Amino acid sequence: MSAVAGRRTPRPVSIASFAQARNVRRDDEHNEVEMLMPVVAEVFGTIGITKDDIDFICSGSTDYLIGGPFSFVTALDAVGVWPPKSESHVEMDGAWALYEAWVLLQEGEIDAALVYCFGRSSPGNLNEILALQLDPYYVAPLWPDPVSLAALQARALIDAGKATEADFAAIASRSRRDALDNPKAQVANDIPAEKLLEDEYIVSPLRRHALPPITDGVAAIVLAAGDKARQWSKPVWITGLDHRIETHSLGARDLTSSPSTARAAEGAGVSDGPIDVAEIHAPFAHQEIILKEALGLDETVVVNPSGGPLAANPLMSAGLIRIGEAATRISSGRAHRAVAHATSGPCLQQNLVCVLEGE
């Protein structure tokens, strides 16, 4: 099964270009299309191509954030709808839109694809919106918010002796300090972990610093195969890509581990060689601990040098941004082999793992 989704991929595909908007708490001045237009222009412009050079478009977003149906159709205006292009959409983070485009590239019918995603979190109430993704009979009627569910996971981690509240604070402190070097980050500061531990609990055992910010943001990636992969940029190859999901029954899972990430990591071949850098989609600080273990990363791996989702967490985009940030580390020569991870659902229910390698 890993032969299909994993590292023995028949056709090499490169991350040819990546762009993201500056992540902000609230963008009241632009709608989704207006936020996407400059990012789409940048992701094409950086490598000197236009929409005419790509064969397929796939986007990731959710109508629940916007409060209207088929919002992804409107978003196509950011690319231009004429002449028509083959196009698709997933009601998921853009990382899964990338997966769909990558599968189509494997078929060999096309050579290039645009992947984009958008998430304006500010207009609605995320605590209520995200409760709607839960089991409609057993869980959603109770309206548990994402912070509460993450707190149950954090407590389980503490009880299992795998982490302490000081560990959560250390991860938050490091992430936002690293974000000082990321001009696209939303929350960047240099506050020592001991100081963060003075925060009040939002939902214990989680204090404010262990939570992701609420972010408006969009991102885009161009994938290229065949001759275009070398013509357009110095290739950053996807050498493995896999995603796995766990049961939606929260109480039937061991929340202190992530078996779906571990299986996806195996399928993507994470352990086939040394990893220099990891961009991990851990919206809550404690989840980085669980994911590092599941990905099999040791202390030599640089984790989330961009600041990660604790510095900017645009829904439906933060996963694709992990892939883009990891690719950028390789294309800029700061890393040779990297792993990027994206998550979806409550308490890391579904996970995607992407291994990238330079030449």
Next chain:
Amino acid sequence: MPESEALHASHRLEYPYARSVGPVIGAFLTGLRDGRLLGVRGSGGSVIVPPTEYDPDTGDDTGEVVEVGPGGVVESWAWVPDPLPKHPSDRPFAWALIRLDGADTALLHAVDSGGPDRLATGDRVTVRFRPAAERIGSMADIEAFVPEGGAA
């Protein structure tokens, strides 16, 4: 029409579908209405609560319905000092994953313990149903779980 008079129309976005909950979820919700907690036996013999039509580990069909609870053990919990408007309690409470007696998986619900210092992982709690006349076959038929042998 005066220039200042704007036209208004109300619009309510809704999905007015009725869903059938089927034999397993239906049995559980009917049990709640009757003041009983039910689980289902998975393919490996474990008891799954809340019950599903398939075993989450194997994908096989699940089997007989078995009664569980009314007491159980707190597997994890999270204290909410400021409940949100739609939360099941308007005063501070804990979310908890509760493994009911006779079950092998945990149920998510609220625990009314009175304070974060009066709840710990491993504590025993028991169900507090709403009065029979108010129960409709919903998760909200459970008002909360409370510490066993002494409610808050």
